[in-house]
Amino acid sequence: MPHIYVNGRFLGRPVTGVERFAHMVLDRIHDRQPQDGRAPGITILAPPGIDAPAKWPRFAFRTVGSGGGHRWEQLSLPGAARDGILLGLCNANPVRSRRALTVIHDAAVYDFGQGFARSYRLLHRTLGRLLARRSHIATVSRFSQARLAAVLGVKGERIAVIPNAADHIRAITPDETVLERHGLTPGKFLLIVGSFAPNKNLPRAIRAFRAIARPDDRLVLVGAAVRSFADNAMGAVPEGVILPGRIGDEALMTLYAHARALVFPSLYEGFGIPPLEAMQFGTPVVASTIAPVREVCADAALYCDPEDEAALGAAMRQMLDDDDVHARLSAAARARALAFDWDDSATRLLDTLAAIG
Known part of the structure; x- marks a missing residue:
């Protein structure tokens, strides 16, 4: 060569x-x-x-x-x-x-x-x-x-x-202190990893969460600053939404490992790395129906139309409440992660x- x-x-x-x-x-x-x-x-x-x-x-x-x-x-x-x-x-x-x-x-x-x-x-x-x-x-x-x-x-x-x-993340030592810092209970929060870039569809996902959230539900949003809410005409950070700020890979791996599910509502992607990272831990995904996300997640996700706010909220609620669906998708996530x-x-x-x- x-x-x-x-x-x-x-x-x-x-x-x-x-x-x-x-x-x-x-x-x-x-x-x-x-x-x-x-x-x-x-x-x-x-x-x-x-x-x-x-x-x-x-x-x-x-x-x-x-x-x-x-x-x-x-x-x-x-x-x-x-x-x-x-x-x-x-x-x-x-x-x-x-x-x-x-x-x-x-x-x-x-x-x-x-x-x-x-x-x-x-x-x-x-x-x-x-x-x-x-x-x-x-x-x-x-x-x-x-x-x-x-x-x-x-x-x-x-x-x-x-x-x-995403197999590189297996070598990262998780930082468990991120849970205590933000008052998070393992298995009791949803996670979004993304910014307010238009393709990430975060305002719609946050509104969907607010519509279905119960008092103890939490949505952890990694990658967006507080000022982003004002920039997107959303006002103050909504009740139940947690912003960890800029975090290292060690803290992010802990959030992936202990989230009930990753929410990935993108309107457009070329691949979809956060779902693949989450699946390394057996964490299932509430995923957009777009083709590249289906290509990555296969049968390890609960899919919904990313432009249908009600459907997105319903999928979040189902993932929080339905233990059978969660267990099935968790097993599928671990298996799917091995394909990459x-x-x-x-x-x-x-x-x-x-x-x-």
């Missing part, structure tokens, strides 16, 4: 879903380096100001060019990777690099443009079309494969599918790179 250069711009950003994908697949490839004959030589190329990650000593690391952001990516990066394959794991890569693979995680900038600033939307729509035309792209779900093929005008089979996974594995995703990525040659 040719030498692989990794677009290291993502190392200068906080770790969210897209960056997590990059870290996890590179972790697994790094672990194979001594013994896996298919594993290529890898060099991470980064803009100034980013240090070599200590956790990847078997990868080479090089600072190239000047500046940062898109300008660095388009002007400084192509020349540094000209003798190998350039791998972009977080939605972007130089359009001049024809021997390249870019993982575009979803088609949201085309399908759900109202969730993005106009400048961001125009930039990434143009970038995606150029990358699809000039080099190689991959994505994380069959749904996103189909949507990207349609909006970018390429055949679906040209877009490799390299799924997300970062080692498998790393293998798919290496196979895709090998096919570029």
